Structures are given as structure tokens and as C-alpha cells.
Amino acid sequence: MPERVCLFQGQRYYQLKRACLRRGVLFQDPHFPASSQSLFYRRCPPPGLTWKRPREFCKDPRLFVDGISSRDLHQGSLGNCWMVAATSCLATEPSLWKKVIPDHTEQEWNPKRLDLYAGIFHFRFWRLGCWTDVVIDDRLPVGQDGALLFCRSGSPREFWSALLEKAYAKLNGCYEALEGGNTAEALVDFTGGVSEPISLDREVLTHHSDRRRALFQTLARAHTRQALITCYIRPAEGEMVESVLDCGLVRGHAYGITAVRKMRLGEQFLGVCGTSRVHMVRMRNPWGTADWTGAWSQGSHQWQQVGRSEREKMGLTVRDVGEFWMEFEDFCCYFTDVMVCRLAEKALLWPTSHWKEVRCPGEWAPGPGRPPGSIPLLKGPSKHEDQRGLSREGERGPKGDRKEDQLGKRQRDGTTWGQRNKAGGGKGGEKITRKERQESNFRDGLRGIMWDGQVDKNSRCGGCINHRDTFLYNPQFMFEVQGQGDEVLICLQQEDRRIRRREGGGDNLPIGFEVLRVEVNRMTRVHCVGEQAASSVYMDSRSVALRVTLGPGRYTLLPTTFQPGSTGRFLLRLFSHSHVHLRELKEDLPSPSIWQCCVPQPCMVTTVHLRRASGLGQPKQTAPDVYAVIRCENDTIRTHVFKQDSNPEFNTKAIFYRRQPDTHISIELWCHGWLWDTMLGGARLQTGDVERGRTRPGTKWQISDNLFIPVTMDSRRYLLQNMQNPPQVSTPVLAFSKLLMCALPIAQIAIGAVFLRDCPQQHYIPIYLLVLGTFALLLGVLSCLPCAREPEDGGNSTLSTICNVWNSMVSFFLFCWFIAGNVWIYSIYPANYNQTQPNMPYFFVAFGRLNSTLQDSHCVPLLA
Structure with a gap:
């Protein structure tokens, strides 16, 4: 499947070329004119500067001379050696440079058909997940000596390198914007890797x-x-x-x-x-x-x-x-x-040893009603704010080589190859960096830094984990690692800001990300910082990457800026050897059930952490293949099978949104067999004691004489209340809604009784109305009684339980009766019914707003 191509500044290459050929003129790019504004934004143009087309240099110009080679590139007076080095790598792989220079044979100069040359070229560069098509004309800056001012080829007849550099300069704003950079940025732009x-x-x-x-x-x-x-x-x-x-x-x-x-x-x-x-x-x-x-x-x-x-x-x-x-x-x-x-692999049948890529775009954005940049940032000493937590890029030298040097300097704040292999484990060697960053900020108490604004919970720019109050307000992405674990490569790339240098901006945001291990059944955003599985360094570079080995389980990834309030777009990419599904978490709570009118809503969040089991094996016997099952209300969580392990380390977390807080949570251990599984034992966890503080976290629950399971539980009734935050309905509005709930059923009963024997088409329609109105009126009256209210202490009385059960049964009956009645009513009317009989009000009262706009009937003329 072809990749998506975006048009830079809305210019279509073939459309512009046909227009120039039709008029018989050479293309002149209005968005990148042959003037000083396309060259520099600070410096003045050198004396004697002119712009020339390739055929003004020689009689027989070529895009390529004897193919394309890394020897074709020679750096000019611009400090963009990082881009020239990446281009030389690109020239060695035909499959790569043909993506950057599309339709190279069609763009080549044809001396036999000069009438087909329009002085227009186009190149493609990879930006934030898509290839961007950049259109340019062939006018190139020339110095006083008559030679090309910037990048040139070894042959005076070859111009592909100069034209490629011009297209890249247009993408970034001007030629001067290419000064200072690193080879990694250009390689990503040229390959999409x-x-x-x-x-x-x-x-x-x-x-x-x-x-x-x-x-x-x-x-x-x-x-x-x-x-x-x-x-x-x-x-x-x-x-x-x-x-x-x-x-x-x-x-x-x-x-x-x-x-x-x-x-x-x-x-x-x-x-x-x-x-x-x-x-x-x-x-x-x-x-x-x-x-x-x-x-x-x-x-x-x-x-x-x-x-x-x-x-x-x-x-x-x-x-x-x-x-x-x-x-x-x-x-x-x-x-x-x-x-x-x-490089990303697009084939479907790659070997398992190859990397597969998934990507998700995102944005650090303020909350609704706040324009970008309206959230104040932290104020304080900017140059030495947190040198141990934030790795900065160096100053840009006149030739751009100093920034190439800073690429290695930033890595000294992170993990070197030798350190990463020493660290081991699932953190990818980043423990030292995260520990230093946290100790630096919390020990110093962020001295000299003042919070001059507020990032609310609807914002998505909460800053790094140092800012605990706003950290979880960042975008959150979830992925899952299957099997015995996998090595993943995570890359966070922010939008390129070079084009903003003309306006005085253009500096990259300090960015990084955190990976949290979450519950195996979590489907919503995280609201409490839990176990940190991995952490990147924070750098003011365009991309930050981290290779880490993660165990099986579910993870939430939070890409962040270093400070709260910084806004911008980004692309999150994840490479792994197995297929991993990456998606953004947007909801704070699970989606309500379609039966929400029949069942009570969750009132408590409980997290269960099953750590390990011990004492499963018997002397002189092979250890069993064991797995655990956690049950809570109607939810069941099962761990994977631990092969021949008498002391399995489950380390499994599960989250439950509970409707009945007083019910127990059961944990069962099972032995996996060839034909059937055998239960080893089980335990019931009474969460009421945990909520009242009678059971300490980490308690060992005894399943049998020699079997104990350390379990940590955390129940939060207040969490749902704070997240849902239901508005308090005023008394007049509540009274009006109650009256309306009773008025509509009364109208249905009245109309059904009046026209009980007057329906010539079907006499069952009034009976249908009577039943519908009677049960709806009964449901409305019961909702007004004191028994339907929950006790102030949050418990459930016997009378309120009976009312809730009865209301659920009546609601379910009304739902089924309404659906059956609609299907039956629509089935008894022929297509050529008499449209002259005015009975729209009858069906408005009978079947509600849905039916009133869908059909007419010819049953009983009202008010005739």
C-alpha cells in the first residue's frame, strides 16, 4: 500500500509543471523566491550574489552524471556538514534515495526534448509520520567567483545535490536555518527511520x-x-x-x-x-x-x-x-x-527477528478555552535550572559542527554502551539517570522556581515526573507486551522548529518520556503514579530514543516536555520484534454499559497486586504448571501459565470498578493439565477491612497449610467521586423532571383508555399503550419514594436494595416492551396507507419522539 504524501505549502508538482509547459515559461517559485529572504534571516548576502539556472552554467546540465554516488557531494560555505554527511549515506542505497528523489528519470534533463523542461523539481522528506513533497524551481545561488555558493557536485554538469539542498532549505525556512544540526535529524528526514x-x-x-x-x-x-x-x-x-x-x-x-x-x-x-x-x-x-x-x-x-x-x-x-x-x-x-x-519494515511476512513499527501522533495542548502558549511556565534560573535532570544541546557554531559535537555530550548524561550492559534488567540502564534527576529536584526543593500558573486536569501538557501534581495531565498511550517479554525501541519525535528561527524561535523543547507498568486489564487513563518500568533522558533534541527490555504485561507511556505548559505536536513510535498495538488513552472512566438504566453504577475502584506464591511443589515431585485467577463481581483476570514453577512470581496487577463494595474478591491457584485443570486452593479478600485500614498492604493471605500469597489491595471510593464529579441538580429542576416522568405515562394511559374500542385497524394498540403507561408511571412513582435513596453513610439498606432490584426489573421490561411494540407497530401498516387521517399526536404520545418523526398511521382520527 503506498504511503501517504503531504503537499508542502499546497504546491502540486505535476499541476504546476503542466501549467508552465502550456504557457511556455520556466517555473518561478513564489514561496521561495530568488532573493535574500530565501538565503539568510540574520546575515547579509555576500557581495556579487546572483541566481542562475543550470543551463546558464553549462550547455548540457544533468540531474545525475554516471549515477549517484557519495563522491558527488562537496560542502559549500554553509555550516551544514551534518546534512551533507547524511546525504552521502543516502546516496549509497538506491531504494532510499529514490524515495527522496521521486520520478528521477522523468525529472532528468532531456537534451532531445527541451520543450518538456519547465525548470521545476520536487523532492520528498519524512516529517512526523508522512512524506512531504517539496516543489522548487531550478534557480541556484551563485557567488562572485561564478561557482555555486552552497553544496555542489564533483562534476560541473551534475546538480542533484544542489537542488536537494535547496528543497531541504525551503522545508526549513531558508538556507541559514540549515546551520547547526546533527546527522540523526537528516537521516530521519531522508529515510523515515x-x-x-x-x-x-x-x-x-x-x-x-x-x-x-x-x-x-x-x-x-x-x-x-x-x-x-x-x-x-x-x-x-x-x-x-x-x-x-x-x-x-x-x-x-x-x-x-x-x-x-x-x-x-x-x-x-x-x-x-x-x-x-x-x-x-x-x-x-x-x-x-x-x-x-x-x-x-x-x-x-x-x-x-x-x-x-x-x-x-x-x-x-x-x-x-x-x-x-x-x-x-x-x-x-x-x-x-x-x-x-x-528503517521501518512494511512487509507482512518479515522474519520474527526483524523490527515491527507502530506509531501514534499526539499533541501537548492546553485545556479547552486556553490558546496555545497561554499557560505560564516555571520561572526561575534558566541557565542552571536542573543540569542533572535536563540535558541541553550546545551552542551552534558557525559551521554547524559544534552541534554535531554536542550529540555525544548529551549522551554522557544518559547511558553509554558499557553502562547499559552493566545495568541490565528491564530499565535499559536508565536507573542512574532517573535517580539523579529525582534527587536533584526533590532534595533541592526546586529552589528559586515559582509556579506562576495552573495546568488543569483537562490540559495535556503537565511536564515531567518532577512535577507530580501535573505529570499525569500529559497524553497517555497504552501498549501490551506478550509472551515472556520483548525488547522494544521507543522513539519520541517532536515537530521540527527550524522554520521558526526567522521569528526568533526555532529551539527544540526539552522532551522525554516515562513508561509505567499498569494493571493488566486497564483501559482508561492513569490517575496515580505507579511502578516505573523505564525512563528516558530529557534532551532539547528533535527526537529521544530508548531501547529497553520489558517483561510481559500492560504499560502506559507518557511523552512529556520537561516543564509544564509547553505545547507542540509530536509523534510516538514503538519498534518491537512482535506485533504491539499502541493506542492513546482518552477516557478517565470505562464507557457506561448499555444496561446502565438497569444496573447500579460503579462506586469504588479497587486495585489488586498479586505478587507471588510459594510452597507449591511437593518433595520429590515435579513442580506444577500453575496460573492464578482473580475474580471480582463479574470480572475475571487470569495470569499466564508458569511452567514447572513451585514459587511463581506473578507480579500481576488488576483494577476493578466495583458496584458492590461489600462483596469479596477471590484469588484462585490452578494447576494446568493436559485434559483439565485442577484447583490448588483459593482465598477470599474482604475489601471492607482494607478500606477501613484494618489490613495493611502486603498482607500474606493463606490459601492452604503451606501456601501464602502476598497481595496488595488499594480501594478508593473517593477516586470515582472526584472523577465523575456529578453536578448537584437544583430542587425546581428535579421537581419538574419528576412531574414530567409522571405526566407522560398518565397521557399514555388516558389515550389508551379513551380509544380502547375505537381502533378499526388494530385494537391491541390501546392495550399496548395502557401497559406501557402503567409500568412507566409505577417506575416514576417509585423513584420519588425515600426507599430509592442511598443512605448517607454510603451503605446499602435492605429496603433500598429491594427498590433498586424492582426498578431494574421494571426498566428492563419497559425497554423490551418498547422495542417489541415498535417492531410490531411498524409491521402491521401497509405501504399505501391513507395519509389523510390526522393522527400524528396519537403516535407522538404513544411511542415518543423516535416514532413521531418516522411514520404516520390511519388507526383512529383524533378529535374528529
Whole structure:
């Protein structure tokens, strides 16, 4: 199925091209004119600047010359090396650049059909879940020396790189807006993938071969799945960007990884390599200014011992100028940061080892009646507000390389590769970051920060978890992990703000997200902060990603800004090996039942946390396959089966919206068998004692002589009352509604009695009215009696229970009688009935508003 394409500024490429060809003119883009406003928003244009079309440079211009290659790109006077590096990666994959440059053969210059050239091109970039089609003309800025001012190709006849840069500049507002950025942003815009940064701990990777081996396997799997991988050396304090190391590598330059190989060498190479197994990576330098001079570099003694045929047999070949091989151990010694851009898989029959993607758009928005930006933010020291909790991007240098350097600096606040493998567990190594963030804010008491406004419960911009009072007012998304657990990659991407730099804005919001483990049957928004399963760092970058292993269960994900009140759009993406359903939670309470007129409404919320069981196995016997069942009223929750486990760790939470608070909750343990299941035991939890504080949370409930289950229960009657917050009806309105409930049945009874024997078509219609009116009047009278009111202490008296049961039975009978009567009435009238007999008032009273607008009848002429 083709992906959705959005039109940038409403321009349609083919429609504009046909209009230009029909008029015989070259296209001039009114939204991106050939003027200084398309170039800069702060600087002044250089002297002698002009705009020229490709055919003014040469007689035979081309979009491509001898195909497309990473050698075609040369950075101009603009500090957008991050974009040029990403474009060089794009040029190596035809399946990717053909999406960015659609219909490249149709857009190519045809010297034999000059009448088909209209000076118009279009390119596509991925933004917030859809491909955006950007239309440009072919006028390019030229310097005083007659050469292109910005990006250019090696061949003077080739213009695809310059035109691509112009389209990207138009998307972001102007050329100057491209200064300062990181390769991850451009890779996402060019591919629609998700960029996962990996910060390398060189000391750990150098001295621990298992950590180095795990990183190598991660990069090998990513390369096998066609991910784009870049890396660079982050300059340390006092070191210069673009400075060359003794080994030939350049600090701050983005290198591409084009191959990851594990070589098994023969015995004849033991003298050359010192080992029979070598982990190798093939690198590409898009700039071509310096190359690797260490082991396995061009002309090294390792290559001199290996012939060309043996290289090809082992796969140690280079495809392009600027490529070179190096051992992975040397790679870990020099490079500090790796960026993996994973591509979404659209096929239906991918192997289970591949990533599947689900995505949901969302928005941090103020409550109803508040315009965006009307919610005041926290005021206080802005530069040093919370350096441990918030990771900031660096200042943008004149060439844009400084921001590329800050990409690695941000990761030092998060998790490096060595730290993540040390941390283990389901937190993805983020425990340290979250703990530091919480201790920093709560220990200091947020000194110097004042709350100057209020984010109400209807807002969706509550800030990070430091702001406990408003944190849960953020958008909430739910997903479920099946089986024994799964590794997931979560990416939060905010809308790009570069286009706002002309107005003085353009800075990214500090964003992050929290993952909460919730009840297995929860279907509504979370109102109490529970167990935190994972947490990302907060960065003012366009996207934040986190890879984490989660156990089976249901989770709620809250994407947030760092401060409350910040607004903007975002896209939430989740990658996993299994199919995961991601959806936004919008309701605070479960949807009311269709039988809400017949059954009482929930009045209490109870949460049950079943932690574990112990003592299930018998001596000298195989442990049973056990599972647990939690029952409350009509709801049943069942855990998955724990295979041969005498001490299963259930760790299962369930939430129940209860209509009868005094009823018990039962927990049952079952042994799973081949033909039938056997019950091991059960317990009843009396929640009345828990609500009155007589039972402490975490109590061990005894099921049998040697079996105990730690259970935590939390019942909240006030929660539903606060969430529902029913309005108090005034006495006159209540009295009028009661009178109306009695007046309509009386009218039905009167009309049925008056026309009991006067209906020539069907004499059962008046009888139907009499029964309907009698029972409806009885229901209205009973609702006015004191027995129908609930006691003030919240309990249920015997008389009120009888009234509720009787009201439910009468309501159910009236509902069925109404449906049956309607079906019967409509079935007895022919299509050619006499429309001259005026009896609309009769059916208005008989069957209510629904029937009054749907049919007429010819039964009894009223008031004749």
C-alpha cells in the first residue's frame, strides 16, 4: 500500500509543471523566491550574489552524471556538514534515495526534448509520520567567483545535490536555518527511520572483550537489516573540530559504516593478524580529505600479505573511493559515538527477528478555552535550572559542527554502551539517570522556581515526573507486551522548529518520556503514579530514543516536555520484534454499559497486586504448571501459565470498578493439565477491612497449610467521586423532571383508555399503550419514594436494595416492551396507507419522539 504524501505549502508538482509547459515559461517559485529572504534571516548576502539556472552554467546540465554516488557531494560555505554527511549515506542505497528523489528519470534533463523542461523539481522528506513533497524551481545561488555558493557536485554538469539542498532549505525556512544540526535529524528526514544514538565508553570497551563483542553483534544485526550507521569522534575539551589525529581520522567528521564482517582467517594468516578470527568494519569518509593509516589501511603490511583474490574471497573489498577497513578493536579505541538509523519494515511476512513499527501522533495542548502558549511556565534560573535532570544541546557554531559535537555530550548524561550492559534488567540502564534527576529536584526543593500558573486536569501538557501534581495531565498511550517479554525501541519525535528561527524561535523543547507498568486489564487513563518500568533522558533534541527490555504485561507511556505548559505536536513510535498495538488513552472512566438504566453504577475502584506464591511443589515431585485467577463481581483476570514453577512470581496487577463494595474478591491457584485443570486452593479478600485500614498492604493471605500469597489491595471510593464529579441538580429542576416522568405515562394511559374500542385497524394498540403507561408511571412513582435513596453513610439498606432490584426489573421490561411494540407497530401498516387521517399526536404520545418523526398511521382520527 503506498504511503501517504503531504503537499508542502499546497504546491502540486505535476499541476504546476503542466501549467508552465502550456504557457511556455520556466517555473518561478513564489514561496521561495530568488532573493535574500530565501538565503539568510540574520546575515547579509555576500557581495556579487546572483541566481542562475543550470543551463546558464553549462550547455548540457544533468540531474545525475554516471549515477549517484557519495563522491558527488562537496560542502559549500554553509555550516551544514551534518546534512551533507547524511546525504552521502543516502546516496549509497538506491531504494532510499529514490524515495527522496521521486520520478528521477522523468525529472532528468532531456537534451532531445527541451520543450518538456519547465525548470521545476520536487523532492520528498519524512516529517512526523508522512512524506512531504517539496516543489522548487531550478534557480541556484551563485557567488562572485561564478561557482555555486552552497553544496555542489564533483562534476560541473551534475546538480542533484544542489537542488536537494535547496528543497531541504525551503522545508526549513531558508538556507541559514540549515546551520547547526546533527546527522540523526537528516537521516530521519531522508529515510523515515528512527535514529538510536549509542555513546561508547572507550575504556570499558577496550578492556572488556564481552562488551566489545556485544556492541559488534548489535552493529552487525543493524547492518544486516539495512540500517544506516554513522559514527564520529567527539572532540574533548580543548581539542579542535576538524583536527586530524596521527592515525588519519578527523575529529568531528561523520563517517559511515558500510560493512560489518567477522572473518575466519586460515592458518597462513596467523603470522599477519596474530589470530584466526578478526572483527572488521568498513568505513567511508565522505569528505575524502584524510584516510585511516593504522592496521589494515591502504598499503599496510597486512594487505601486502593478502592477495586480491583472497581479499575478494573473504569479502574484504572496497566499493568506492574514501572507503577503508579497520579492526573493530581499533574502532572502539578511537570513535566515541555511533548513530544507528533503523528503517521501518512494511512487509507482512518479515522474519520474527526483524523490527515491527507502530506509531501514534499526539499533541501537548492546553485545556479547552486556553490558546496555545497561554499557560505560564516555571520561572526561575534558566541557565542552571536542573543540569542533572535536563540535558541541553550546545551552542551552534558557525559551521554547524559544534552541534554535531554536542550529540555525544548529551549522551554522557544518559547511558553509554558499557553502562547499559552493566545495568541490565528491564530499565535499559536508565536507573542512574532517573535517580539523579529525582534527587536533584526533590532534595533541592526546586529552589528559586515559582509556579506562576495552573495546568488543569483537562490540559495535556503537565511536564515531567518532577512535577507530580501535573505529570499525569500529559497524553497517555497504552501498549501490551506478550509472551515472556520483548525488547522494544521507543522513539519520541517532536515537530521540527527550524522554520521558526526567522521569528526568533526555532529551539527544540526539552522532551522525554516515562513508561509505567499498569494493571493488566486497564483501559482508561492513569490517575496515580505507579511502578516505573523505564525512563528516558530529557534532551532539547528533535527526537529521544530508548531501547529497553520489558517483561510481559500492560504499560502506559507518557511523552512529556520537561516543564509544564509547553505545547507542540509530536509523534510516538514503538519498534518491537512482535506485533504491539499502541493506542492513546482518552477516557478517565470505562464507557457506561448499555444496561446502565438497569444496573447500579460503579462506586469504588479497587486495585489488586498479586505478587507471588510459594510452597507449591511437593518433595520429590515435579513442580506444577500453575496460573492464578482473580475474580471480582463479574470480572475475571487470569495470569499466564508458569511452567514447572513451585514459587511463581506473578507480579500481576488488576483494577476493578466495583458496584458492590461489600462483596469479596477471590484469588484462585490452578494447576494446568493436559485434559483439565485442577484447583490448588483459593482465598477470599474482604475489601471492607482494607478500606477501613484494618489490613495493611502486603498482607500474606493463606490459601492452604503451606501456601501464602502476598497481595496488595488499594480501594478508593473517593477516586470515582472526584472523577465523575456529578453536578448537584437544583430542587425546581428535579421537581419538574419528576412531574414530567409522571405526566407522560398518565397521557399514555388516558389515550389508551379513551380509544380502547375505537381502533378499526388494530385494537391491541390501546392495550399496548395502557401497559406501557402503567409500568412507566409505577417506575416514576417509585423513584420519588425515600426507599430509592442511598443512605448517607454510603451503605446499602435492605429496603433500598429491594427498590433498586424492582426498578431494574421494571426498566428492563419497559425497554423490551418498547422495542417489541415498535417492531410490531411498524409491521402491521401497509405501504399505501391513507395519509389523510390526522393522527400524528396519537403516535407522538404513544411511542415518543423516535416514532413521531418516522411514520404516520390511519388507526383512529383524533378529535374528529
